[in-house]
Amino acid sequence: MTKPLLDVEDLRVRFHLRTGTVEAVRGVTFQLGRERLGIVGESGSGKSQTGRAILGLTPPPGEVTAKRLAFDGIDLLTASKRTLRTLRGGRISMVMQDPKYSLNPVMTIGEQIIEAYQAHAKASRGEARDKALAMLEAVKMRDPARVFSLYPHEVSGGMGQRAMIAMMLVTDPDLLIADEPTSALDVTVSMEVLRILDELVTERGMGLIFISHDLKLVSSFCDRVLVMYAGRVVEELEAKNLREAKHPYTQGLMRCLPTLADDVRPLPTLNRDPAWAL
Amino acid sequence: MLDIQNLQVVFGTGRLRVDAVKNVSFHVEPGEAYGLVGESGSGKSTVLRAICGLAPISGGRVLVDGKEVTTPRTKAFYRTVQMVFQDPYASLHPRHTVDRTLSEPLAIHGEKDAEARILQALREVGLGPSFRFRYPHQLSGGQRQRIAIARALILRPKVLLLDEPTSALDASVQAEILNLLDDLRRKMGLTYILVSHDLAVVAHLCERLLVMRHGEAVEETTSAALRSGAASNDYTQSLIQASQGFTRTTKPPLQSLAG
Amino acid sequence: MAGSPALSHPTGWRAWLLSPEPHSRWQARLGRFYLGWRAFSRNPLAVIGLGIVLLLILVALFADVIAPYSPVAGGDLRTQRLLPPSETFWLGTDDQARDIFSRIVYGSRITLFVVVLVALIATPIGLLVGTVAGYLGGWVDTVLMRITDIFLAFPRLVLALAFVAALGPGIENAIIAIAITSWPPYARIARAETLMVRNSDFIAAVKLQGASTPRIILGHVVPLCVSSLIVRVTLDMAGIILTAAGLGFLGLGAQPPMPEWGAMVATGRNYLIDQWWVAAMPGIAIFVVSLGFNLLGDGLRDVLDPKAAK
Amino acid sequence: ATPPDTLVQAWQSDDIISLDPAEVFEMNASEIIGNTYERLITYDIKDVSKISGQVAESWTVSPDGKTYTFKIKPNRKFASGNPITAEDVVYSLQRAVALDKSPAFILGQFGLTKDNMKDKIKQTGPLELTFEVDKPYAPTLVLYCLGNSVASIVDKKLLTQNEKDGDWGYNWLKTKYAGSGPYIMRDWKANEVLVLERNPNYEQKTPLARVIYRHIKETASQRLLLEKGDVDVARSLNPEEIAAVSKNPDITVQSAPKGTVYYLGLNQKNPNLAKPEVRQALKYLVDYQAIADTIMKSKGEVHQNFLPKGFLGAESNNPYKLDVAKAKELLAKAGLKDGFSVTMDTRSTAEITGVAQAMQATFAQAGIKLEILPMDSKQALTKYRARQHDIYIGNWGSDYQDPNSNADTFAANDDNSDNAKAKPLAWRNAWDPGPLTAKTRAAVMERDAEKRAQMYKELQKAVLDDGPFVIFLQQTEVAAVRKNVQNFVLGPSFSDNDVSQAKKN
Amino acid sequence: MNGGGGHVGALRSFLKKVVQFVIVLATTLLGLVAVTFFIGRVVPIDPVIAIVGDRAPAHVYERTRQELGLDRPLIEQFVIYVKKAATGDFGNSVLTTNPVMTDIINVFPATLELATLGTIIGVIVGIPLGVLAAVKRGSLLDQFVRVLGLVGYSVPIFWLGLMGLLLFYAKLGWVAGPGRIDVTYSYLYTPVTGIVLLDTAMQGQWDAFWDAVSHVLLPACLLGYFSLAYISRMTRSFMLNELAQEYVIAARVKGLSEMRVIWRHALRNAAVPLITVIALSYANLLEGSVLTETVFAWPGLGQYITNSLQNADMNAVLGGTLVIGTVFVLLNLVSDLLYRLLDPRTR
Numbered sequence A: 001m002t003k004p005l006l007d008v009e010d011l012r013v014r015f016h017l018r019t020g021t022v023e024a025v026r027g028v029t030f031q032l033g034r035e036r037l038g039i040v041g042e043s044g045s046g047k048s049q050t051g052r053a054i055l056g057l058t059p060p061p062g063e064v065t066a067k068r069l070a071f072d073g074i075d076l077l078t079a080s081k082r083t084l085r086t087l088r089g090g091r092i093s094m095v096m097q098d099p100k101y102s103l104n105p106v107m108t109i110g111e112q113i114i115e116a117y118q119a120h121a122k123a124s125r126g127e128a129r130d131k132a133l134a135m136l137e138a139v140k141m142r143d144p145a146r147v148f149s150l151y152p153h154e155v156s157g158g159m160g161q162r163a164m165i166a167m168m169l170v171t172d173p174d175l176l177i178a179d180e181p182t183s184a185l186d187v188t189v190s191m192e193v194l195r196i197l198d199e200l201v202t203e204r205g206m207g208l209i210f211i212s213h214d215l216k217l218v219s220s221f222c223d224r225v226l227v228m229y230a231g232r233v234v235e236e237l238e239a240k241n242l243r244e245a246k247h248p249y250t251q252g253l254m255r256c257l258p259t260l261a262d263d264v265r266p267l268p269t270l271n272r273d274p275a276w277a278l
Numbered sequence B: 001m002l003d004i005q006n007l008q009v010v011f012g013t014g015r016l017r018v019d020a021v022k023n024v025s026f027h028v029e030p031g032e033a034y035g036l037v038g039e040s041g042s043g044k045s046t047v048l049r050a051i052c053g054l055a056p057i058s059g060g061r062v063l064v065d066g067k068e069v070t071t072p073r074t075k076a077f078y079r080t081v082q083m084v085f086q087d088p089y090a091s092l093h094p095r096h097t098v099d100r101t102l103s104e105p106l107a108i109h110g111e112k113d114a115e116a117r118i119l120q121a122l123r124e125v126g127l128g129p130s131f132r133f134r135y136p137h138q139l140s141g142g143q144r145q146r147i148a149i150a151r152a153l154i155l156r157p158k159v160l161l162l163d164e165p166t167s168a169l170d171a172s173v174q175a176e177i178l179n180l181l182d183d184l185r186r187k188m189g190l191t192y193i194l195v196s197h198d199l200a201v202v203a204h205l206c207e208r209l210l211v212m213r214h215g216e217a218v219e220e221t222t223s224a225a226l227r228s229g230a231a232s233n234d235y236t237q238s239l240i241q242a243s244q245g246f247t248r249t250t251k252p253p254l255q256s257l258a259g
Numbered sequence C: 001m002a003g004s005p006a007l008s009h010p011t012g013w014r015a016w017l018l019s020p021e022p023h024s025r026w027q028a029r030l031g032r033f034y035l036g037w038r039a040f041s042r043n044p045l046a047v048i049g050l051g052i053v054l055l056l057i058l059v060a061l062f063a064d065v066i067a068p069y070s071p072v073a074g075g076d077l078r079t080q081r082l083l084p085p086s087e088t089f090w091l092g093t094d095d096q097a098r099d100i101f102s103r104i105v106y107g108s109r110i111t112l113f114v115v116v117l118v119a120l121i122a123t124p125i126g127l128l129v130g131t132v133a134g135y136l137g138g139w140v141d142t143v144l145m146r147i148t149d150i151f152l153a154f155p156r157l158v159l160a161l162a163f164v165a166a167l168g169p170g171i172e173n174a175i176i177a178i179a180i181t182s183w184p185p186y187a188r189i190a191r192a193e194t195l196m197v198r199n200s201d202f203i204a205a206v207k208l209q210g211a212s213t214p215r216i217i218l219g220h221v222v223p224l225c226v227s228s229l230i231v232r233v234t235l236d237m238a239g240i241i242l243t244a245a246g247l248g249f250l251g252l253g254a255q256p257p258m259p260e261w262g263a264m265v266a267t268g269r270n271y272l273i274d275q276w277w278v279a280a281m282p283g284i285a286i287f288v289v290s291l292g293f294n295l296l297g298d299g300l301r302d303v304l305d306p307k308a309a310k
Numbered sequence D: 001a002t003p004p005d006t007l008v009q010a011w012q013s014d015d016i017i018s019l020d021p022a023e024v025f026e027m028n029a030s031e032i033i034g035n036t037y038e039r040l041i042t043y044d045i046k047d048v049s050k051i052s053g054q055v056a057e058s059w060t061v062s063p064d065g066k067t068y069t070f071k072i073k074p075n076r077k078f079a080s081g082n083p084i085t086a087e088d089v090v091y092s093l094q095r096a097v098a099l100d101k102s103p104a105f106i107l108g109q110f111g112l113t114k115d116n117m118k119d120k121i122k123q124t125g126p127l128e129l130t131f132e133v134d135k136p137y138a139p140t141l142v143l144y145c146l147g148n149s150v151a152s153i154v155d156k157k158l159l160t161q162n163e164k165d166g167d168w169g170y171n172w173l174k175t176k177y178a179g180s181g182p183y184i185m186r187d188w189k190a191n192e193v194l195v196l197e198r199n200p201n202y203e204q205k206t207p208l209a210r211v212i213y214r215h216i217k218e219t220a221s222q223r224l225l226l227e228k229g230d231v232d233v234a235r236s237l238n239p240e241e242i243a244a245v246s247k248n249p250d251i252t253v254q255s256a257p258k259g260t261v262y263y264l265g266l267n268q269k270n271p272n273l274a275k276p277e278v279r280q281a282l283k284y285l286v287d288y289q290a291i292a293d294t295i296m297k298s299k300g301e302v303h304q305n306f307l308p309k310g311f312l313g314a315e316s317n318n319p320y321k322l323d324v325a326k327a328k329e330l331l332a333k334a335g336l337k338d339g340f341s342v343t344m345d346t347r348s349t350a351e352i353t354g355v356a357q358a359m360q361a362t363f364a365q366a367g368i369k370l371e372i373l374p375m376d377s378k379q380a381l382t383k384y385r386a387r388q389h390d391i392y393i394g395n396w397g398s399d400y401q402d403p404n405s406n407a408d409t410f411a412a413n414d415d416n417s418d419n420a421k422a423k424p425l426a427w428r429n430a431w432d433p434g435p436l437t438a439k440t441r442a443a444v445m446e447r448d449a450e451k452r453a454q455m456y457k458e459l460q461k462a463v464l465d466d467g468p469f470v471i472f473l474q475q476t477e478v479a480a481v482r483k484n485v486q487n488f489v490l491g492p493s494f495s496d497n498d499v500s501q502a503k504k505n
Numbered sequence E: 001m002n003g004g005g006g007h008v009g010a011l012r013s014f015l016k017k018v019v020q021f022v023i024v025l026a027t028t029l030l031g032l033v034a035v036t037f038f039i040g041r042v043v044p045i046d047p048v049i050a051i052v053g054d055r056a057p058a059h060v061y062e063r064t065r066q067e068l069g070l071d072r073p074l075i076e077q078f079v080i081y082v083k084k085a086a087t088g089d090f091g092n093s094v095l096t097t098n099p100v101m102t103d104i105i106n107v108f109p110a111t112l113e114l115a116t117l118g119t120i121i122g123v124i125v126g127i128p129l130g131v132l133a134a135v136k137r138g139s140l141l142d143q144f145v146r147v148l149g150l151v152g153y154s155v156p157i158f159w160l161g162l163m164g165l166l167l168f169y170a171k172l173g174w175v176a177g178p179g180r181i182d183v184t185y186s187y188l189y190t191p192v193t194g195i196v197l198l199d200t201a202m203q204g205q206w207d208a209f210w211d212a213v214s215h216v217l218l219p220a221c222l223l224g225y226f227s228l229a230y231i232s233r234m235t236r237s238f239m240l241n242e243l244a245q246e247y248v249i250a251a252r253v254k255g256l257s258e259m260r261v262i263w264r265h266a267l268r269n270a271a272v273p274l275i276t277v278i279a280l281s282y283a284n285l286l287e288g289s290v291l292t293e294t295v296f297a298w299p300g301l302g303q304y305i306t307n308s309l310q311n312a313d314m315n316a317v318l319g320g321t322l323v324i325g326t327v328f329v330l331l332n333l334v335s336d337l338l339y340r341l342l343d344p345r346t347r
């Protein structure tokens, strides 16, 4: 791995609420090259907040601190709003969990892609349109011209998710954060989506952060995996070695899934050790 | 116990007509757990909803305990058949405490001894009495799903219809719920129909299952057959494939996980 | 679950109230209430609103103690009429030589009466029509909503005027008239809310327990509409007082010499420019009280509306 | 600011429903009729007993007192340019009788009907006509009635052109104009504006080219407009506003007593009010002077008899004063020592409500609980005419300048049964005045003015002592006028409010 | 993704919508007529007296009663009324003697003018305020907008109106007084649309136009304020809703400027329910604010109906109410159409 694309050290996200302070992310540290990095963990463990903090999109009461948060040498914490804006969508993109909610319901898919493109590239509408169509084609949309003029509610979940990916990739970013991009999809459809992402990483040399709670999926798709628990990274390991995880949490997560392979009964469950959260 | 014969469900008319379930038949023995799998929109939930009267039966028959169900369903039917919904966040009344939620069926059916039955029901699903006065938003998803199961069980039904009871839950919580369901079935001699898109979950809980696609039954098979990877139907085969994780076409498939 | 922060643990009665494991329905309820109150009390404007409303209630309760003069019997027309605010008459006197302060104090009873009664009449009607229409759907919905539309499309003041004309003027009839004209929006809100929940799983769940339709509507649907309706009703309080005032202005509200604020403003209108206090004082009272209800409603919205609370 | 040749007035005119003189009966409209039409007869508004001809040059009364012969002034023209002839006059009078609208009784009371009018009202020459009455009435009565707005002279030719289905041009004239007065009614937009314009054919050209009446309902708005000079005259100011504008050096306040009295009608169907002591007691329970000095300041003067000042035989003594002790004594005599409860139908106008509340306060001092029922005027009238009230607070304006107008309603009641045809005030309050009815009828026939006046004085005394009316004020009309307006005249009746000589400098 | 069907299906569903709408309109109007009519008949005011006056002799009274058809059975009167109303004939107004329709055509433009201006002010000021309040939730600006709105909700309109007149007209002289135009100008133009601003402008009477502007300014601002109070509140709440949506974050992820995110994305979505709100507030203003119209001597529909009602002029009340009802239903339709236009999901 040469110079890392993304360098995160001791990232913390806090929410100051009436009832006290919630530390959603507590000292996450990792580096990312042009590879597939998976982040797994149960619900509420801080996966999404980590991803959003990188993009500077932590929602209002939240506060982000880090020893280091740099993208391609640019310090994201001190960068001006302007710089951030050009980075966002331009060089770093994020595919969000649910296409049903993350596409603007009153704009056509084409418009939204064009908008993303024009926000970063000086292009005429015609050029932007061609680019958008090409992008839709790239994500294996069957009839790009038709999808272009459809509204989000007129497409299925799988198509929506692909449109979302097209929108986020139209600017040819160096880093893509995919936050549970397949959890709303059918198994069969989600495989197609993953295939597209995979191609992009291998063919464009993009960095990918793949957030998911599906260990099986992450281990089969990613190169490296961060396992999060209560806002911390409890374990970092090669994806293919997930079976050999050392941390009891990771082990537990792996084991408690029923599999077709063997019939364990009762299924082992997680016995949370308070010490994990410390 | 349950006999579904040529079930048909149609929503809407004219241009808006949706044939959600087309001619589906299956039979469930008492004490058996039966699975329904298939992709999203294949009509799995609709079958369950048609059985308990939440969706119209447009054709075919539904027999419970040998008797054809009436529309609207009788109170006795509801004492026999109960359902647990997919989304634990949506299936509890947001303004009712657990206590209220659990006492409602008892009140409807004029059961006495509510206090004791509620505490017992909570115990059965592995929750302590401390949960009794909580509101749904004070519960985790897994806890909510337990409450939903407790509510379904408090009338001592014989049949439990489970609509993806774990798909909204974390893996670890899913394991807890699956264990619980397994336990309860054994203890109470319940009959299950389980809907899920996760083959592993269905295989874990059920003996037999029906694969559905586009509202039609594709094939009926057994868990054992699934485990051995023996599926006569291409579609079933592709489901089995997909459930084993991502496969890179360029690289050889990850055999290690398929076992 | 995981990651929830450790909060400092309260002690004493607060601990009892906030106990995560209440032992009785009462304790649970009180605890809820306390939490709501805590959220509410952090909103200074809402607290001001509550203060105003409480003040209104107190003033209404103790009107006889507070008011220095009779609200109806005037003084000497020749010497005590239309006096500006002074030490003897804090807010001045009106055209009948009555002490405006005393009238406002007593008027609070009428205001409270109007507001409470309208709320008690209009809210249940709107709630019932809306939930029944929304839940049952079909032709019931069509018929009920058509009726609602008719009442909604009816010029409000005209309808009120007509009712008052039909029933005879007077504060009770004005209240009925206002109530009859205020329920349609509530029905609309309740219906919209009902439509959102009627297909939800938790309603399906009670259906599956064999609950009857009235039970579902009253026990399960209504409670969900109530909170947004309460908010809306408190926001409407101002409108109600002002409509009552409007009717008073048109001579159809309270009967003289009742110290109804709207009627007082209406009389004061004749002296607006030179004897400004006659209209301004009750006008300010109306303003303050409706502001109070508004602020309270805003605060309540934040507490009751789960969407806003999140 | 207003144009120099235009007089702009602000008033409340929502009661104008027609501008046909045969139908006009309300005060605002009759002012318009007064300024735009002419009649046979007119009187000096400073001394109403001075009767003179307007369209008539001269007249005679036959010895039997039944036939009046009028000679018309020659060479007079309508605004349309048509000459005024006896034919027009005959047409106008017959038209009023035939249309039989509300004020038609003013002529009808002389025995004129649709069927006999052709014989009774006859043209006897190009400029001469006769008018025949059924009984030898006091001539002043007949002449005053012919000076009333209902007897205005309309342009026959113009109306015939606009007649439809024998309606005497009624549907047209309601909103149009066919007269010969100093001004032409140019434009009327209900509840908005009414415009009068100089009549070029009038014998004496008006100084102003235009008079505009703006309907401004809100009195405070009227006042603001007046003080800013956006209107020249404000007609509906309330007492406090009048007091305030009178301090303004640019504004003068003009006033004139009107033939309208304010009274309480005590329904004799109410057993308490039917007691003579109670009727008397109530008369002692009104603080007449205080009301006149404060609430009704500059809008009325204390007046307790049914004939307004200025009428033949009008009494001006006001014997009653607020005297609670006396009233209590009377109540005790009536067996109502602790008072009683009673309601009062009150039109919801500021002044009536104000007066009602003042009375409520004084009544209470004697233990009488007066409940005020506010209602709009049409509703109050409906109830009043059905004799369903307890007490009605209202006012009565005389229909014409003759004392009979008021005597007929306050002191006469031919039939006190529920389904009587005529509904004079005495009937509305279910009061049978006994011999007073006959006396009223006799007074109409008395041709000797002196004796006639005496008869009315007696009638007034009787009603004052025992009648079910607590008469308390005579109305004064006030107008606040900007200083640069001259010759704006408020007359004794509304149709006498005269702007024909008004000018601005 | 509507399959098959094509034009025929679309056309049929459109026709179905039209038929549905006509039925809705008809039943609503019929209901309106029925309610108004029967209310009108139970009002204890004798319409005959309103016409003939207090002192009319009995026979005049009786004849008028018959002329008005008031001696017939109620149902018969109703049927006759509905039949006539269907042809646009609401009878004649007692007060003005004109056909009610003519009257309404006369007074409605005044109300329309005021209500439209009021709504425009409400929208132009209210929406940005609401948006800013939502974006800066909890800030001083938010509190300011909240209080501003609440004051708008709370203050009696006639009071504010008169105070406005006193200050801006009498004391400061910034605006003209009550009325629609000065008498000096009132005969310089011929009413065509009945909307003074339009008429004067179209006829090139610019002095008159500016005079009319200065007359309309204060009442329009007053109504605008009330509509602003409502619109800004609703905008704020809709915007808060939208700003919490995922697509807003997605828009930020794309690197769009905050301006664009708020005004193009969030507001564009909030505009959908806002349409209904604006239509409702417009309809309320069109109903004619009796009190504003009284204070400003504005000869509009509100005053007309109230005045008619007080004078038992039931023809006028019925007609006016029906017109308002129709306007209401039509506005509903328009807002529905706009809704469909703005929200592709409902197409």
Ligand SMILES: Nc1ncnc2c1ncn2[C@@H]1O[C@H](COP(=O)(O)OP(=O)(O)OP(=O)(O)O)[C@@H](O)[C@H]1O
Pocket: A015, A017, A022, A023, A024, A025, A041, A042, A043, A044, A045, A046, A047, A048, A049, A050, A059, A061, A213, C003, C004
């Ligand atoms: N706006 C917020 N205010 C307060 N706490 C928040 C907020 N957003 C997130 N959190 C908290 O931050 C923690 C981490 O949330 P995050 O969304 O990153 O979880 P996640 O790992 O993505 O879970 P999931 O798998 O359910 O999406 C949670 O405990 C959550 O309650």
Ligand SMILES: Nc1ncnc2c1ncn2[C@@H]1O[C@H](COP(=O)(O)OP(=O)(O)OP(=O)(O)O)[C@@H](O)[C@H]1O
Pocket: B011, B012, B018, B019, B020, B038, B039, B040, B041, B042, B043, B044, B045, B046, B047, B197
């Ligand atoms: N109330 C309804 N009205 C119209 N169509 C409906 C209704 N309910 C379900 N459908 C349709 O019926 C079909 C089957 O739906 P169903 O919910 O049974 O699928 P499912 O197999 O449970 O899918 P999922 O895995 O997403 O839950 C879908 O196409 C759905 O759109």
Ligand SMILES: [Mg+2]
Pocket: A047, A048, A049, A179
């Ligand atoms: Mg997440």
Ligand SMILES: [Mg+2]
Pocket: B044, B045, B046, B086, B163
């Ligand atoms: Mg389903």
